[in-house]
Amino acid sequence: MRYDHYVENDSGAYSILPSWIVQKVIDDERENDARFVKKHQALLQSLVGDDSFIARVVVDEPLTEAEREEWISRVRWPLVVKCGKLLISGGFDPDTISDLAEEEASFIEVPPGEYVVEVLTYLNTMNGRVHRGQWGPDGLLGAWFRRDWPGRKFPTWVASELFWSPEEDPGHEAEWNDFAGSVRAGKLQIESGPMSWVGVVVHLIPGSVKTATDLSRPDEDGFFAADAGLRRLERFPLGIPSDSDVSMVSSEVQNVIAPDS
Secondary structure (H helix, E strand, O other): OEEEEEEOOOOOEEEEEEHHHHHHHHHHOOOOHHHHHHOOOOEEEEOOOOOOEEEEEEEOOOOOHHHHHOOOEEEEEEEEEOOOEEEEEEOOOHHHHHHHHOOHHHEEEOOOEEEEEEEEEOOOOHHHHHHHOOOHHHHOHHHHHHHHOOOOOEOHHHHHHHHHOHHHOOOOHHHHHOHHHHHHOOOOOEOOOOOOEOOEEEEEEEOOOOOOOOOOOOOOOOEEOOOOOOOOOOOOOOOOEOOOOOOOOOHHHHHHHOOOO
8 A cells, every 4th residue: 555645834843643542642742752652552753844745655565676775864763553553644733733633634545454564765855955964075965876876867856855955965956046047048958857855754654563673762852853863865766756746846846846736
């Protein structure tokens, strides 16, 4: 099973909750965050900023090669999903969770059971944007892409990032500063789509919470750090297209490369 879900977020974290625990979380009012995690009733992931993203939920099936190879950070933690439904909420605010819980469409249906949840984060997220900035010259998005994929058109998400940060493509800043003119003149070659990209994969692997191994360690407050399981990829990741209708590409870029979309 695969399902792409847009997570609207204006917080420095997000939460993954089985529906059976949602009301208890709301009633708790943030008194016992770590307890929910330790009891495998919630997974709380810190972010470096308040950015929305598309989460792909994958249940009981292998990841694709891109999903498996392109992640930049990983968290593994058991989760008991008695109810067969998951809620992924921006932040861990009881009021936000309460509002989401009122809408059935907020929940993602999955087979009930015990799982080890692998949360994989990709470069085209706020976390990726900040972490790559710590990798020095090799983390400059445009230079990195050109080095590993010479002659290839820029994926739309990369073009969107460079539109706002042309300094990450040294020697080509003027082209990004005149984006529309550069595209018309053929100086910048951009793929025509997709416009929607997966930022996080939530991989549910059936398995007993008592025998789960290779687990990550949450902070004292119950949250997994934004850089938990962080790795720097050797080759530039092209990204994982989503079938969501929500565009993750800036409107300025989208209007130039696909004005009728």
